[in-house]
Amino acid sequence: MDKNMFASDNYSGICPDAWQALQTANGGYSTSYGDDPWTAKACDALRDFFETDCQVFFVFNGTAANSLALASLCRSYHSIICHGTAHVETDECGAVEFFSNGTKVLLVSGEDGKIDPDEVTHTVERRSDIHYPKPKVLSITQATELGTLYSVDEMKAVGELARRHQLKLHVDGARFANALATLQVPAAQLTWKAGVDVLTFGGTKNGMPVGEAVVFFDKTLAEEFDYRCKQAGQLASKMRYLAAPWVGMLEQGALLKNAAHANKCAKLLAEKLLTVPQIRLVHPVQANAVFVQMPEALIDALHAGGWHFYTFIGSGHARFMCSWQTCEEEILRFGAELTKVAAELQMG
Numbered sequence: 001m002d003k004n005m006f007a008s009d010n011y012s013g014i015c016p017d018a019w020q021a022l023q024t025a026n027g028g029y030s031t032s033y034g035d036d037p038w039t040a041k042a043c044d045a046l047r048d049f050f051e052t053d054c055q056v057f058f059v060f061n062g063t064a065a066n067s068l069a070l071a072s073l074c075r076s077y078h079s080i081i082c083h084g085t086a087h088v089e090t091d092e093c094g095a096v097e098f099f100s101n102g103t104k105v106l107l108v109s110g111e112d113g114k115i116d117p118d119e120v121t122h123t124v125e126r127r128s129d130i131h132y133p134k135p136k137v138l139s140i141t142q143a144t145e146l147g148t149l150y151s152v153d154e155m156k157a158v159g160e161l162a163r164r165h166q167l168k169l170h171v172d173g174a175r176f177a178n179a180l181a182t183l184q185v186p187a188a189q190l191t192w193k194a195g196v197d198v199l200t201f202g203g204t205k206n207g208m209p210v211g212e213a214v215v216f217f218d219k220t221l222a223e224e225f226d227y228r229c230k231q232a233g234q235l236a237s238k239m240r241y242l243a244a245p246w247v248g249m250l251e252q253g254a255l256l257k258n259a260a261h262a263n264k265c266a267k268l269l270a271e272k273l274l275t276v277p278q279i280r281l282v283h284p285v286q287a288n289a290v291f292v293q294m295p296e297a298l299i300d301a302l303h304a305g306g307w308h309f310y311t312f313i314g315s316g317h318a319r320f321m322c323s324w325q326t327c328e329e330e331i332l333r334f335g336a337e338l339t340k341v342a343a344e345l346q347m348g
């Protein structure tokens with residue numbers, strides 16, 4: 001058994017539908033730099049998926065998708081409001097500030113990785129003078145870095161909050177498919193119908209080899225975005241290989257199926273973890289992540305047994321991730337080993 005499987009959803013491989021689409025796209029010659037039939041088809045498939053005439057770009061990774069999307073919404077003297085645990089703040093090495101030529105990121109807190117609306121209001125209203133970086137964008141993550149979700153109503157409220165303060169609304173959707181799979185609503189309802197201007201839609205963690213889509217619902221904001229991508233080294237010459245997996249996974253339904261599977265596995269994994277009384281859930285399991293508090297001795301014993309999982313993410317608890325590739329049998333075997341290790345430590 002591979003004891004790396006819960007460390008991250010990007011430890012997973014390429015899912016069969018994405019792989020098949022790549023193989024089909026690999027037949028012969030094709031035009032380059034996005035001027036190919038696969039890219040056109042992927043954009044159309046995403047427009048169908050969101051039921052609107054959005055503008056779509058494909059880039060190599062989430063850091064580029066987020067930081068270029070955010071840079072296109074701001075000028076250098078503006079500010080972006082996000083949660084303190086947001087990937088753009090904690091895991092992108094300052095890419096947002098870099099690509100926006102210095103736009104300041106202002107942090108707010110809130111339960112379970114979700115922004116507290118009152119804090120956003122306070123951040124916008126506490127100053128209006130020329131010495132303060134002008135708030136311009138609200139950036140949220142769906143599903144959050146802590147494996148939680150903004151419900152449809154919460155999304156609507158976030159949209160209204162942004163509108164009230166004249167902020168553009170960006171969603172980091174590295175795990176947007178996981179949110180859709182749990183909430184079971186049309187993608188439109190969680191995005192443009194709720195006031196989202198730009199979504200960075202993750203493919204990699206959900207079974208693609210590489211690549212994220214940047215989806216502009218307000219097309220005026222996409223002006224010259226292609227130049228931004230090129231300058232940042234994010235314009236793939238063989239774009240068909242970034243686009244084809246989207247076609248395959250949207251046409252065959254794997255996009256939501258993979259996410260639903262990962263979410264279901266996370267529920268089962270949480271159940272197994274919680275059989276040890278000393279383990280406590282720290283956030284509700286609403287997507288494909290399980291965050292638990294567990295005794296140091298147990299963490300050390302599992303790590304010593306070769307189990308790989310991180311303890312530095314979010315509030316520093318143990319994080320277990322599931323993906324399209326996680327196997328229920330493997331969760332059961334992990335559960336059995338956990339029981340054994342806990343018993344050896346005289347827990348449970």
Ligand SMILES: *Cc1c(COP(=O)(O)O)cnc(C)c1O
Pocket residue numbers: 061062063064066087088141144145172174175204205
């Ligand atoms: C994984 C992830 C990304 C993308 O990260 P890259 O490593 O740059 O592809 C973005 N946002 C969140 C919330 C993520 O978990």
